[in-house]
Amino acid sequence: DQQVKQNSPSLSVQEGRISILNCDYTNSMFDYFLWYKKYPAEGPTFLISISSIKDKNEDGRFTVFLNKSAKHLSLHIVPSQPGDSAVYFCAASHIGSSNTGKLIFGQGTTLQVKP
Amino acid sequence: KAGVTQTPRYLIKTRGQQVTLSCSPISGHRSVSWYQQTPGQGLQFLFEYFSETQRNKGNFPGRFSGRQFSNSRSEMNVSTLELGDSALYLCASSDPTSGGGETQYFGPGTRLLVL
Numbered sequence: 317d318q319q320v321k322q323n324s325p326s327l328s329v330q331e332g333r334i335s336i337l338n339c340d341y342t343n344s345m346f347d348y349f350l351w352y353k354k355y356p357a358e359g360p361t362f363l364i365s366i367s368s369i370k371d372k373n374e375d376g377r378f379t380v381f382l383n384k385s386a387k388h389l390s391l392h393i394v395p396s397q398p399g400d401s402a403v404y405f406c407a408a409s410h411i412g413s414s415n416t417g418k419l420i421f422g423q424g425t426t427l428q429v430k431p
Numbered sequence: 432k433a434g435v436t437q438t439p440r441y442l443i444k445t446r447g448q449q450v451t452l453s454c455s456p457i458s459g460h461r462s463v464s465w466y467q468q469t470p471g472q473g474l475q476f477l478f479e480y481f482s483e484t485q486r487n488k489g490n491f492p493g494r495f496s497g498r499q500f501s502n503s504r505s506e507m508n509v510s511t512l513e514l515g516d517s518a519l520y521l522c523a524s525s526d527p528t529s530g531g532g533e534t535q536y537f538g539p540g541t542r543l544l545v546l
Contacts, residue, residue, distance in 0.1 A: 359521050359537035416486045417464040417479025
């Protein structure tokens with residue numbers, strides 16, 4: 317049972333345009349969501365997060381949107397740069413003694429930004 | 432602050448052997464989580480330690496174990512290695528007392544190859 321899903325394995329965009337990466341979840345108990353960027357054979361790098369009490373969070377070129385009713389979140393990168401080419405993972409967590417320290421990850425979306 | 436460090440970065444073992452991986456968290460972070468990344472299963476949670484106590488455990492066999500020391504450094508051990516244990520093992524640290532959601536910061540990982 318995959319609780320966090322990234323249905324698009326890959327995405328290709330032109331440099332300077334917007335990249336939109338999507339993520340769906342099934343567990344309504346999730347209350348904290350994160351996006352990570354990952355290069356092969358390296359650890360994930362934290363990009364941006366959002367709490368379930370918000371619907372939007374911005375940090376520079378990165379904006380995360382959360383739609384709780386649809387159980388959907390998205391990451392917008394504007395403008396996209398070639399250095400953004402990587403695998404992007406969304407992750408979710410929820411508070412509770414049985415859930416401490418545990419992030420549940422989607423399968424990842426490979427973003428390619430073409431010059 | 433220095434980031435999360437993991438040693439060794441690469442390891443080759445044979446079936447039946449055991450292996451110990453090490454993780455040093457970001458200074459001040461007392462929570463350490465471990466994940467396994469494989470092409471087929473993605474990023475899977477192994478366990479989490481806080482103040483030398485295992486607080487949470489994922490769905491992995493007992494061959495996978497860990498511990499945390501008083502300085503928050505953590506080790507994980509895999510005994511009786513199987514071919515399927517070949518993976519990238521990632522360690523992440525966080526500060527659960529920071530309030531809000533728990534953002535985890537990852538190390539570079541240890542690439543384990545079992546022959």
